[in-house]
Amino acid sequence: MASFSIDQQPIEFEPGQTILQAAMAAGVYIPHLCFHPQFSAHGSCRVCMVRIDGRTASACTAPAAAGLEVENLSDDLQALRRDILQMLFVEGNHLCPSCEQSGACHLQSVAEFCELLMADLPFQYPRRMVDASHPDWVLDFTRCIHCELCVKASREVDGKSVFSLTGRGFDTRLVINAPDGLLVNSEFASTDRAASVCPVGVFLPKHQGFKTPIGQRKYDRHSIEQITEE
């Protein structure tokens, strides 16, 4: 089997795999947010930036090839990831202490892994309507990182196309396909894959706020690099 290396560690790969896919199969963690093994690569978050034979590229879109030397956890790449993560933190309203997703949030746990302690850029505090129309779900769009995982899950797994990204630039935002744009009037169902795939806290189930006690949340006992993605 052909192989390449990540931080000097040999990684075997199947033809057609990206560097991130091969790394995940080998149990080597490359920080990432918009990639999920169930779906095609997206390439938008840029957190999985690695150095491949001296050139910086995203591991989720770069094809694996024999003999490549990939740097993953070097100081400057972790610093680059902190800069990218900071941007995401100031773009939305990521108020971890009061967020129900705290402790189970990819953005929070990747930031922890990359040792981002605080965001130094100016916070933008976006104003977006919360959608609480559905009896069992509430959506807070100010936390969306535009990874489109819910868009893909709804289309590819649920067969529905409930979600789309609209707008352009900083005005890009998640919208719901319903005549009035409200979740309750869309084809969304509580069991949809789209609801469980969000890496941040846009999708929140009602009637069970802060159910999991601190200490037992997803990333309380194991950090993100030790947990296999569901």
Added chain:
Amino acid sequence: MSPEQAQTIFEDTRQRFAGAADDTRLLQYLVDIQHRYHFIPPPAIEALQQILHLTRAQIESVIDFYSFLHSDQAIRYRILFSNNITDRWAGSAAMMQRLTVALHGCEDAGIALTACSGLCDQGPSMLINGRAIGRLTPSRIDDIAALILSGVELEDWPESLFMIDNVIQRSDRQLALSCQPAAALRRAIELGPDLILQTLNESGLRGRGGAGFATATKWSLCRQASADQRFIVCNADEGEPGTFKDRLLLAQYADSVIEGMTIAALTVSARRGFIYLRGEYRFLLEPLQADLQRRREQGLLGSAILGQAGFDFDIEIHLGAGAYICGEESALIESLEGKRGIPRIRPPFPVTHGYLGQPTIVNNVETLFSVERILQKGAKWFSEIGTEQSRSSRLISISGDCEEPGVYEYPFGVSLRQIVQDCGGSDAQAVQMAGAAGTTVLARDFDRCLSFEDLATGGSFMVIGKQRSLLDMLQNFAWFFRHESCGFCTPCRIGNHLLPELLQRFAEAQATGHDLRQLKDIAETMHRSSFCGLGSSAPTALSDALEQSPEIFTAGMASSSDNPAFDLSAATREYRTITETESW
């Protein structure tokens, strides 16, 4: 809107598009609807949903992506002032102010800013419902205001308002050669695909869009890719601020460009081609359609071109709708497929997986023009001037602080000093190469030369006079990229959003050492980690300035420490002026 009106729009939309409904034409339908109703009315969206089997959100997300499409309300006259830095230098702000005052209270008109509209040699300029008007002066603004206030339909406005000049200031061998329709194509047929590729290879032709990829290699890769069908796309989305030479080629050398596409089709056996024409150049649509039609009648497009059985190729024109990112080839293909112009993951490249997933050649207008020149006159004729890595000549669009703006053809290797001298830019402090995403070359470096080896450009060459503020230019570029980032990836979406405010702090002399460090960090992050070239090149001029002209930043700093600088008196000055409060 009454139920009857809504029903009429619904039926009308269905009737016009249901015949050969094709979701790859969604953007074209929307452009048409916008033009017809001065916005995209909800019943038209419902009709499109029905005939294209798309969701409402899918259609609205396309409308929301393109600047020239609006779903809010019908506005009879939508006016967009070109906000390129050259338009600003030519006084666009005063023109916009004058029109805004004249139209105060007029509900039929909306006024906003748009990115460079490609009339930098005749700015200030504007678009009104997509039609371009250049050479704005106070009296022309007053005429426009009068026409709007008296409700004259745009179709009935005097033609003189819409006159566009195409000025060739300097010709070299390519522009000097006239187009003899079919001459190059006949030669290409004689040669056949292998020898066409060999000729192009010998000519040394490299793509004129900016990246400079060898044209023969691109075509060979497309030809080798296994596929059911192949496509030829002419990238006429000339959006690089400051460039307009493709406008001239499409207006005066359209036959050459179309023939270049036809030669590409012959080489890779493509049957369909597209010209992706930027919305700002809508005024070229009808003339280009007439050119295509004439060539069909002459047997130069369509079935059995020039009597060659099996040589079938035709071209359709797709209009853009105000999105700079669509000049990026994979975003352009998304847009051609009727979608939001978001760049694709590469690899695979369009040359193997392009339009509809099929091998697609995307070439710049000027590249295709040069193909026709080369086939007409031979590789040697083409390549005998220029430099080692940059054969022949290229067109540049010169604007800004110079006496003779227009299109210039120069052999590669010419020094910036020579160009600046020729165009009458004797007072230049610098030149901005390749638009807002390009490099700023200070006068001390004018010995550098135009070439892929040294200074490449997609065609834009903006002369910066001594009287101009470089910081002001950087703020203009930051505005441009905030407006034009597609929003797909983190660094470009957020970095471009943050830069204008940071730069504003320097403009107000309120910046600190902390702000300066953030400027550098954001530029570096965008440069290193953006998904496509738009994001990675957006901070180029900023990085150049940080390195070459640090004094423009230090001049804007209230403190070099990290402590926030706060000047109470300055911060309340505007308030005190408004409230006529003497002191604080």
